[in-house]
Amino acid sequence: MPYRGLILDFGGVLTTRMRLNGAAFEKAEGLRPGAYFHALEEHPDGVQVYADLEVGRATQEDWNRVIGGILGIDPTDLMRRALANLRPEPAIVAAAQKAREAGIKVAMLSNSFGLTPYNPYEALGMHEGFDAVILSEVERVRKPSPVIYQRTLDALGLSGSECIFVDDHAQNLPPAEALGIRTIHHTDASVTAAQLQEMLTQCAA
Structure with a gap:
């Protein structure tokens, strides 16, 4: 699939x-x-x-x-x-944009840093440009609870087997895998971007 x-x-x-x-x-x-x-x-x-x-x-x-x-x-x-020194990761942001251009739905799933008085998602230009934004503060449940992954799938209107999830914390991956989601443990932006490019190639094939 x-x-x-x-x-x-x-x-x-x-x-x-x-x-x-x-x-x-x-x-x-x-x-x-x-x-x-x-x-x-x-x-x-x-x-x-x-x-x-x-x-x-x-x-x-x-x-x-x-x-x-x-x-x-x-x-x-x-x-x-x-969070003053945090910046968008160009390789991953570009991969997300390519995915959307290829017709793939893209969600941001984040354990929240809070939204006021400082909104880091808006400050870094990531408050829009996604098909779904799932924040633990809003959902009242955080990763690695299976609930928040299911809500993300529901927001996208997709099954687990249709999705890939990328996170830099290994403990956040098993609950996603249990829902059939393919996971990538992010440790290096260029490596993850290459893996996502492979996914896009598979989708286009």
């Missing part, structure tokens, strides 16, 4: 690498290397507020306050500053 749908993660897939962005943020804020990721991934308050933000139980301003407090820096509009 030819592929009719492409589902792309936002941070680290449609954009440049999140780790590089975070390292640049640490340098700009005068933080020790690794401090930001420790706050997000290891500090219990940071882990909790990020999980709550992703499903709409916390606001972006809550996140700003908690993460700013952990890091000991000004929390004002912190998410904007934290």
Whole structure:
């Protein structure tokens, strides 16, 4: 069956690498290397507020306050500053555009960073140009819950076997695979773009 749908993660897939962005943020804020990721991934308050933000139980301003407090820096509009070095990933954005031109439906599926006061999707020009945009904050459920993948398929009007999903976090792939979606673990933009080009060639054949 030819592929009719492409589902792309936002941070680290449609954009440049999140780790590089975070390292640049640490340098700009005068933080020790690794401090930001420790706050997000290891500090219990940071882990909790990020999980709550992703499903709409916390606001972006809550996140700003908690993460700013952990890091000991000004929390004002912190998410904007934290994502200031994030940029669209040209190879993946181009692959998505080629897919749509070939008649393939393209969705963005993202665990949300919050939408106010800073909307990173709009800031990076990714609030339109997709057949579906699925944000965990809006859906009140986040990856890797199977629910959010099914809602993405429903939004595209496609079955799992008709779609490919690209994500940079390996733990987000198995629930998609369980729905019959082909997955790509994104580690390098040029490699992923080549894989997607192969998909397009298969569809056109």
